[in-house]
Amino acid sequence: MRVYIGIDDTDSKRSMCTTYVAAVALRRAESLGAKRADLPWLVRLNPNCPYKTRGNAATCLPLEVEPSVFGAVWNSVVETVRELADLENGADPGVAAFSEESRPLLAGLYLRAVRELVELESVLKVCESHAIRYWAFGESRGLIGAAAAAGAKEETLTTYELLAYRTRAMWGKERLIDPESVRRMDELFGGQTFDNYDYDRDEVRITPHTPCPVLLGIRSTCVEVLSESLSVLRINEPLEFYEVFKTNQATDLHYVVRDLRSIRPLESVVVRGRVASEPRVTPGGHVFLKVSDDSGSVTVAAYEPTGAFRWVVARLTVGDEVAVYGSVKIKPEGLTLNLEKLHVLKLKEVYVERAPPCPLCKKSMKSVGSRKGYRCERCGYIDPKATKVRKRVDRGLVEGFYEVTVTARRHLVRPLSLKESGPNDHRSA
Template sequence: MFIGIDDTDSRDKYCTTYIGTLLMEQLEKKYKMDIPKLIRMNPMVKYKTRGNGGVSLRVLGKNDGAPLSNRDIEYIKETVINLVEKYSDFECEGTNPGIVFLSEENYNKNKEILNNYYKKVLKDIVDINYTKEILDKVGAEYIIYKKGLGIIGALGSIASNPPFTYELLTYRKKEKWGTKRTIDSNSVVEMDKKTIPYTYNNVDGNKQIIAPNTKCPVLYGIRGTKKETLLEAMNMVNSEEIDKYRIYLTNQGTDIHLRNFKIKDIYANTGVRVYGEVSSNPKNIKNIVLFEIKDHTGTINCIAYEPTKSFRNIIRALKMGDLVAVYGTVRDSPFEINIEKIKIIKLAKQYIKDKKCECGGTLKSKGKGSGYKCNKCKKTIPYNDIKLIEIKRDVIEGFYEVPVSARRHLSKPLLLF
């Protein structure tokens, strides 16, 4: 039996993963449970509460190996509903919880439909009516609260499939909720050094970034590719007392939201991977850097915002003619790619004219296109015959990413490539 929940939290209160953790604790007493999933959907969705992530659980059967009875199923549904109603921020206008229940039989019969739905919630903006159609098609039950937008992510989490990574989430004592978190940054830096590359996105320089900035129950989260390493990492972090913790299977750090596009086919509010040639030198506009790329189908602007910090220097060093692959999400207005990563495939050669005469003098221009004359020996050189010197570029070919603090949940860090 599959259970999906989403959109229970707000920026000020609660967390859907906390409900998932409480449900796991409660249901594990009677049932064999699969690892819970925390699945991020399209980051361009504007009505998301925080990280656009849905949680799903799978009940495999009773602890004694027996299948679920109707009585078990009713008990599970009642437990889910009670916890969602207790720990959802119904006072927040933007919080619209949803619950989805799907039987194992209906899941197995509708894998293709569910797989297509998962792809759609990753790449597009999905409305609730479309989700209701899919829910009815696959024989799922659902409960909506207020606008009920949570059923979109709830089903998306159930429908998800690899690639996956892991996140270990720790939670605070209730009396600490809403207060400043106590986490020793130095211990997080040390943990990062000892566990990388099996954990990632823990620090930005010497600053820990594993703790959220909201008033939710989460103390911190550590992301990685090995469950055992996550447990070791948790024991290396010095913090206030942990109330409980849980490891979630997740699609974070996978780039699963990106697709290859020709420029003419790009549309707003989706994730793209585009290969092209830099067709305009980068421009500085206040704190942002903007440049244009082209392929045989068209052109599009690419932008690096202020939160990307020194990454913008990489972008500033680009020149017309450079061949690049741009990874990012597409804004609707202005229509442009918000860069998450860039691969500089081939740098265009840049030259300056050698204005040193062989006699040691300096060649001076005789006028536009008229050639050069030495100020010492008076020798003249035709305009097209002057030697060119290749300039060393300020950047080298390779892969570059925005700093950890500016990365999206779904962005795959280079250390995982």
């Protein structure tokens, strides 16, 4: 039989990682006779979820299991979660197994869990009616991600991540990877892998900064290059093992296209509109402006950690046509859209008026008086009919897509470097 076992919320802010729990559970399931029906799935859910620990990741193990051993496999997965989940520090894990036939019933839940906040009660009903087995601990909140991951639409799992795990003795210690070898790996495989190195900040991006079991993660659009990419790295500590996950990272799946009247807090949206106020830069280096469409207006924010992206936002002016991508937050002054990506659709043509140049010596002439023309102070040329000339201002900005710096980018956001099936302002919700 084919089963999809979703696992979620095993980590706390302090330790553990749901991918590690899933990878260990997968190895134990294999030792009991289960076969992989696919790579394990790493499914990113709504990045604005207030209950999330870090990246709001859930996992799913697609397995082919003989019905006679399913019970043993199920017990082993649940025991692995019990053993490894950080139960003392607030993890509320959930595990849920679904059949191939019941997966289409979960597709709507999956998309809602990526784009909105899902109520636990509705998920409990789904598990009661459709799960083969389910198990939860604490507040059972992990069942939401477990069922959503098991229902992930396969056509949305278009990228990969190789995750390498550390031996237990190294958890919480500094990660020993030679940065030079990361740049070398990026040079060789940068076309198929992404977010390996932040050259602006001179910083390795494949290692997390948390005390979790993950040593490194290599993200890619092509599964074939991953093990070779890993082999280029000079790693000065033992690897426990590595696992390649299929993911919905870097797909822009979390965005819904909205007009401003219908945006809601904790959603990620794409809105087309016009810049309605001049950008304001705060002393802390945050940039704010207003964007309006025919239905309303919103404050758009590019915060300091978004890097040089802010200076693009600061060059916008009233009347520019833009599509803004980001998450909607409630602030005391109203709804704010935290920018993740910006599409400058049409820059307004801005002109300044200047005194006309002298036709003889090309210097700017001086006005003689209102409607009395201009006179050249250098050669004395007078033109009583001369008027001011309009000159187009160089905006220092071109139309196109802009994104926040690598370190500020969320897992679901598609980097602009990955062009194919990239950002789309017109995709319907």
